[in-house]
Amino acid sequence: MDILDIVSNRLKWLPKGVARFIEKKAKAIPSVQKTIEKETAGMLEEIEAGLKPYRGKFPVFPTFPKEGRSREEILAEMEEFNKIESPRWADGYVSGAVYHGDPEHIDFLNQVYALNSQSNPLHSDLWPSATKFEAEIVSMTAHMMGKGQPEVKDDICGSVSSGGTESICLAMKTYRDWARETKGITAPEMILPTTAHAAFDKAAHYYGIKQVRIPIGEDFRADLKALKNAITPNTIVIVGSAPAFPHGIVDPIEEMSEMALAAGVGFHTDSCLGGFVLPWAEQLGYAIEKHDFRLPGVTSMSVDTHKYGYAAKGTSVVLYRNPELRQFQYYTTTEWPGGLYFSPTFAGSRPGALSAACWAAMVSIGEKGYLEASDRIMKTAIQIKEGIRSIPELRLLGDPHFVIAFASDQLNIYRVSDEMTHKGWNLNGLHKPSCIHLAVTLRHTQEGVADRFIADLKASVAEVIAHPKASGGNAPVYGMAANIPFRGMVSDILKKYMDAVYKV
Ligand SMILES: Cc1ncc(COP(=O)(O)O)c(C=O)c1O
Numbered sequence: 001m002d003i004l005d006i007v008s009n010r011l012k013w014l015p016k017g018v019a020r021f022i023e024k025k026a027k028a029i030p031s032v033q034k035t036i037e038k039e040t041a042g043m044l045e046e047i048e049a050g051l052k053p054y055r056g057k058f059p060v061f062p063t064f065p066k067e068g069r070s071r072e073e074i075l076a077e078m079e080e081f082n083k084i085e086s087p088r089w090a091d092g093y094v095s096g097a098v099y100h101g102d103p104e105h106i107d108f109l110n111q112v113y114a115l116n117s118q119s120n121p122l123h124s125d126l127w128p129s130a131t132k133f134e135a136e137i138v139s140m141t142a143h144m145m146g147k148g149q150p151e152v153k154d155d156i157c158g159s160v161s162s163g164g165t166e167s168i169c170l171a172m173k174t175y176r177d178w179a180r181e182t183k184g185i186t187a188p189e190m191i192l193p194t195t196a197h198a199a200f201d202k203a204a205h206y207y208g209i210k211q212v213r214i215p216i217g218e219d220f221r222a223d224l225k226a227l228k229n230a231i232t233p234n235t236i237v238i239v240g241s242a243p244a245f246p247h248g249i250v251d252p253i254e255e256m257s258e259m260a261l262a263a264g265v266g267f268h269t270d271s272c273l274g275g276f277v278l279p280w281a282e283q284l285g286y287a288i289e290k291h292d293f294r295l296p297g298v299t300s301m302s303v304d305t306h307k308y309g310y311a312a313k314g315t316s317v318v319l320y321r322n323p324e325l326r327q328f329q330y331y332t333t334t335e336w337p338g339g340l341y342f343s344p345t346f347a348g349s350r351p352g353a354l355s356a357a358c359w360a361a362m363v364s365i366g367e368k369g370y371l372e373a374s375d376r377i378m379k380t381a382i383q384i385k386e387g388i389r390s391i392p393e394l395r396l397l398g399d400p401h402f403v404i405a406f407a408s409d410q411l412n413i414y415r416v417s418d419e420m421t422h423k424g425w426n427l428n429g430l431h432k433p434s435c436i437h438l439a440v441t442l443r444h445t446q447e448g449v450a451d452r453f454i455a456d457l458k459a460s461v462a463e464v465i466a467h468p469k470a471s472g473g474n475a476p477v478y479g480m481a482a483n484i485p486f487r488g489m490v491s492d493i494l495k496k497y498m499d500a501v502y503k504v
Pocket of ligand 1 (some may be wrong): 163166168197241243244245271316
């Protein structure tokens with residue numbers, strides 16, 4: 001048994017605060033420090049080897065090449081990377097990541113990108129087309145989320161951002177500034193279920209907002225009683241997900257947003273993951289929980305075009321119930337010698353080509369295309385859920401739509417995941433509770449992919465039953481990360497991982 005096993009197995013009963021205290025003290029003892037360094041060094045070596053598979057196989061450039069390389073050579077090298085990296089996602093072995101992926105769709109987006117590669121929405125005078133694309137992206141998304149419906153009288157509006165994280169951070173900053181200006185709140189708090197995306201942690205960290213995490217119930221949805229108790233005079237916003245990333249479950253948005261309305265605070269529905277599936281699935285007659293602006297308490301939403309909107313990576317939409325709220329997102333300065341400066345989102349200059357490609361994806365797919373795509377995804381997800389239910393050693397978590405998490409009461413689920421990795425799959429490992437998930441995309445709706453997933457899953461479970469004690473793979477790392485009470489140490493390892501990313 002190594003130190004991490006010992007620590008994680010023996011000390012998991014420790015309360016968090018005590019663990020933090022002991023960790024600080026223990027790290028100050030040279031012998032403990034040395035053991036930790038030795039353990040992490042071994043782990044990091046493995047991590048780095050995984051991160052840098054091209055070392056020794058392709059030329060590296062820690063400094064500029066003396067002479068520029070030929071374009072042909074560069075393109076040929078990229079073709080090689082592409083050949084190595086594409087088959088796994090293209091053949092439907094990957095959870096999430098690439099949501100459309102048909103070659104004709106990709107070629108079309110690439111053509112659009114090429115035509116717009118110089119465009120920058122910061123210079124709306126030079127590229128009014130970028131302004132047109134972004135206004136229409138926001139408007140189409142707002143209408144998908146309830147704008148124009150009889151019960152929605154407000155002028156739902158928003159901005160195009162670079163991704164889900166930016167949309168979420170923008171919304172949280174907006175609430176912070178709104179609450180300070182309109183209510184004088186200087187110690188703002190956001191309330192969110194444990195399952196809400198890590199981007200909210202980031203926003204809380206960046207903008208000085210206290211996070212109040214509330215538990216989820218046995219159905220993996222936010223606990224409403226805990227929410228009621230968590231509201232204070234400093235609450236600025238309540239967050240719910242439709243659905244949440246870990247288990248793909250939609251929170252009770254209707255009840256949560258009603259509480260927000262009654263308390264006079266904002267309510268944000270994070271629909272980054274589900275935004276471009278659930279509205280169409282509802283139109284198709286699937287039982288989808290209400291989560292958009294048709295609920296009067298919902299004041300903002302995040303909806304990712306670069307996931308199930310099938311745009312290229314790098315765009316998302318943040319929506320607000322009215323332009324008055326959106327004002328708090330904007331930044332303007334009038335005193336800079338560089339001129340009057342204003343920008344709606346965090347970046348200054350932005351890639352207009354990505355907005356063009358996003359717009360092109362949306363108008364080329366159209367309502368009919370999104371309906372068909374969502375139907376294929378929902379049907380494939382039903383088939384996969386049935387397959388998982390047929391494996392007695394596995395247990396589905398909650399009642400998900402198309403992001404499907406499962407655990408096991410008998411087996412180490414991370415070992416099952418490792419076996420799936422050996423068969424070519426790339427699933428998401430989650431913890432608290434230990435489980436893995438598959439986010440069903442259009443790649444999985446290809447002929448035979450769902451059947452292959454279930455067959456491989458059955459074989460993986462059988463393999464783990466046959467060899468319960470096998471070691472190696474990611475299982476020990478996940479086990480450690482989930483159980484170790486020394487969270488500071490886990491955090492240090494994550495930072496070292498990021499250091500490794502930037503090593504040549
Ligand atoms: C529910 C949810 N919110 C937010 C995000 C963050 O999105 P991004 O990775 O585009 O920043 C994700 C990403 O998977 C998500 O699933």
